[in-house]
Amino acid sequence: MGPLIDLWPLSYTDSVVATGALLLGVVAGVLGTFAVLRGRSLVGDALAHAALPGVCVAFLVTGAKDPATLLAGAACAGIVGAFMMVGIERSTRIKPDAAIGVVLSVFFSLGIVLLTAIAAGDNANQAGLERYLFGQAAGLVEADVNLMAILAAGSLGLVLALFRPLKMTLFDAGYAGATGLPVRALELAMTGFLVVAVVIGLRTVGAILMVAMLVTPAVAARQFVARLAHLLPLAGAVGAFVGVTGALASSRAEVPTGPVIVLVGFTVVLLSVLLAPGRGVAWRAGRLRRERRRALVDGVLLDLEIASHGGPPPTREELALASGRPERTLRRGVGVLHGRGWVKDEGGHLVLTAPGAAAAHELVARREEWSAWLEHGWKLRLPDAREPDPRDVRGSLGAEAADRLAAFRAEATA
């Protein structure tokens, strides 16, 4: 990983940390996406917690503290945890979330007990094991980063090679199985991805908060893209950003890396969930507001049109009474119509202006077209699956179809 480390405009130690965090971020972002899409994010959480006793046992057995040995222990424990969850789910009537809860708490308790016992022992070598709880990026050395790079290359290569079968299994396991794909093995592979991601991230992010590294990139990236082939690289990029920012910030501030990464990740998720175009909360709230306003204005216009046929122009109070709208709401609607010059006030009575009456007639015509579609649309036998815009049947289906709808309607009312 030498060349990559040299690329950073940072000191050597920081460059090593940044490279490690980059690899971790990409791998956790990409592999975590599979868990998020399967609705199995918490399996990642359980596996991260399950890895802790593995680290302790590996240390107790070998007495060595080199990362490869400890992470091998973590991987073994993670695999045992994964099989336990799958086993409980398949062979008992316990629900998956309960199985996850049991495995997570049992393994983590075991890990804490072992960690405490090791700390109480007289092994001078033990200092630093507790870093696996909350993670510490600052301690990374080039050998760690090399190991991470090998695991990253292997797992990402596998994702690339299995992209189509994985996509099919994720989207529609039943269909995938019917084409002869080994669905169970592929699902197991996706759980295996989580073990790999946990092993890569355990030392840097820690067992307790590793799940954030798996989940946040996918959640943030999903706000912006609508294809799996775009989601995976974007989640990797988000993961890399979160990982590198969090790791560098934490090693400067000398606080554990896990919490810092979680806070950075949370910020990214918050911003993307709020602000993303199309799917963001702000975007959707704006659209809802516009829809409601439009419905109100259309409704008031329609009420005025109906009232103007029934007698003298109504006052605001009469209109509110007739339409059943609260007066304040009605006033808002009338205000908009005023602004457009569609209605004028003649001694307390609301009168439609000429453009207002024209707009009302157009609205009535459009509503009639829509109800004609609902009632007679199936008779049109449209050649394709287009569906009309309720507000503009003529514009969305074409004049020919709209004319035929009008004819069906006339025929039915005759």
Next chain:
Amino acid sequence: MNHPIAALEIKRLTASYSSKPVLWDVDATFPAGRMSAIVGPNGAGKSTLLKACLGLVPVDAGQVTIDGRPAKSALDRVAYVPQRDAVDWDFPITVGEVVEMGRYPSVGWLRRVRKEDRRIVAECLERVGMSAFAHRQIGQLSGGQRQRVFIARALAQQAPLLLMDEPFAGVDARTEVALLELLGGLRDEGRSIVVVHHDLGTVRSFFDWALLLNVRTIAQGPVGETIVAEQLRRAYGATAAAETSDDELEELAWAR
């Protein structure tokens, strides 16, 4: 039967969840080149029967043959259309990609999708009237459009046998008519179609062959001989008392 080999043949199939049999000693034959319906009350095992044929649920006993070959080795001859609610419609995938999945089994899992495959995908989209939607995210589609996408994916496999699970459940009338006509066209091209279905009205007017199922086989044969009051009473059991008239029975099935 003019066709010597059945498109799908099921022999003494038994499948159970826990200890309760969902399918019990089911024998069924679906003729090639016909449109067949699997009809029966809720909980009759209709969907399970399809899944069992495809090896998607474990079976206790029985054999399934497709075109005279054991089903396991003939999966390339079948296109399956699962129930629509089996998938997450917010999944990040476009309409075109879903249909392209139908080509993967023959393209292979690694090789590039060829021009010829793209042409087939476009053609299948055209056939179900979804060409204009190829680049849409699937979550933006209506129920009827989603069903069309699923059928296009199955068509893209170009398999001679189509197995469809409740394709018309929750679909608007316009889509149902369009799809039934499409299936009729496929049958006329010589494909065999087996549909789990719940609407006795359209079974009579569109299908050639029916299997009446309620855990065991109640009756099977040409629609005119199978979907008759006496057999329906046997299938639908207590809900259809002996004095129920044909019309009421039909209403009963409609209401499902």
